[in-house]
Amino acid sequence: MELTEAMRTTGTCRYFRSDPVPDEVLHAAFDAARFGPQGGNRQPVRWVVVRDVATKQALADLYLPLWKAYFDGIASGDVNVGALPKSVTDADTFAENLATVPAIIVACAEMSGLHPTDTELGRLSVVGGGSIYPTVQNLCLALRDQGVASAFTTLLCIAEPAVKKLLNIPDEFITAGHLAIGYPEKGFPAKLTRSPVEEIVFAESFDRPYFS
Numbered sequence: 001m002e003l004t005e006a007m008r009t010t011g012t013c014r015y016f017r018s019d020p021v022p023d024e025v026l027h028a029a030f031d032a033a034r035f036g037p038q039g040g041n042r043q044p045v046r047w048v049v050v051r052d053v054a055t056k057q058a059l060a061d062l063y064l065p066l067w068k069a070y071f072d073g074i075a076s077g078d079v080n081v082g083a084l085p086k087s088v089t090d091a092d093t094f095a096e097n098l099a100t101v102p103a104i105i106v107a108c109a110e111m112s113g114l115h116p117t118d119t120e121l122g123r124l125s126v127v128g129g130g131s132i133y134p135t136v137q138n139l140c141l142a143l144r145d146q147g148v149a150s151a152f153t154t155l156l157c158i159a160e161p162a163v164k165k166l167l168n169i170p171d172e173f174i175t176a177g178h179l180a181i182g183y184p185e186k187g188f189p190a191k192l193t194r195s196p197v198e199e200i201v202f203a204e205s206f207d208r209p210y211f212s
């Protein structure tokens with residue numbers, strides 16, 4: 001499919017059909033995703049594809065209490081989200097049914113392959129993720145190109161030690177996120193809700209809109 005169309009419609013899918021995603025489709029998606037950039041071309045990203053019912057259930061069991069705590073925070077106003085109420089209830093239904101998705105892909109990264117340059121700034125370090133998430137998004141786009149939907153999540157990273165043990169992930173790797181994937185029950189979104197270009201791009205100085 002056309003690239004811009006894929007970029008504009010690769011949303012977070014909450015409802016999946018039960019039929020499996022064939023290995024050929026997965027292979028093509030991983031094959032395209034690996035061309036994502038990473039610092040120093042260190043290629044730290046690894047994937048674990050979980051199709052086994054018991055293992056998906058174990059991941060879902062770890063995820064659900066983390067989601068429920070987050071969900072309660074949204075309801076009480078302690079957690080601030082931009083998502084619409086319907087999106088939040090859909091995410092709740094998704095959490096309740098996570099074990100039934102056709103596959104969960106765990107994105108891992110080798111710590112020595114990350115080169116964070118922002119660790120001494122007295123704020124949250126994010127640069128290491130720059131060697132991981134472009135490749136993850138590439139995977140979502142490459143799946144979308146083949147009609148496969150995805151939902152990227154990070155709450156389960158809180159339970160990284162348990163996930164690493166469950167999936168035999170070596171000590172030197174971290175978990176960077178989890179993708180539920182499958183064919184979408186309700187098709188793909190026509191348009192995602194995002195801020196307009198006029199609000200997010202500045203000319204020369206952060207206080208001067210580029211496109212007014």
Ligand SMILES: Cc1cc2nc3c(=O)[nH]c(=O)nc-3n(C[C@H](O)[C@H](O)[C@H](O)COP(=O)(O)O)c2cc1C
Nearest residue numbers: 010011012013083087091152153154155156192193
């Ligand atoms: C960094 C990141 C972390 C996320 N973590 C979760 C998560 O733990 N659970 C979840 O249900 N959705 C998670 N999401 C999905 C977002 O809620 C979703 O992308 C957002 O609501 C926008 O949805 P849309 O792309 O369909 O418009 C995450 C997305 C990103 C980019």
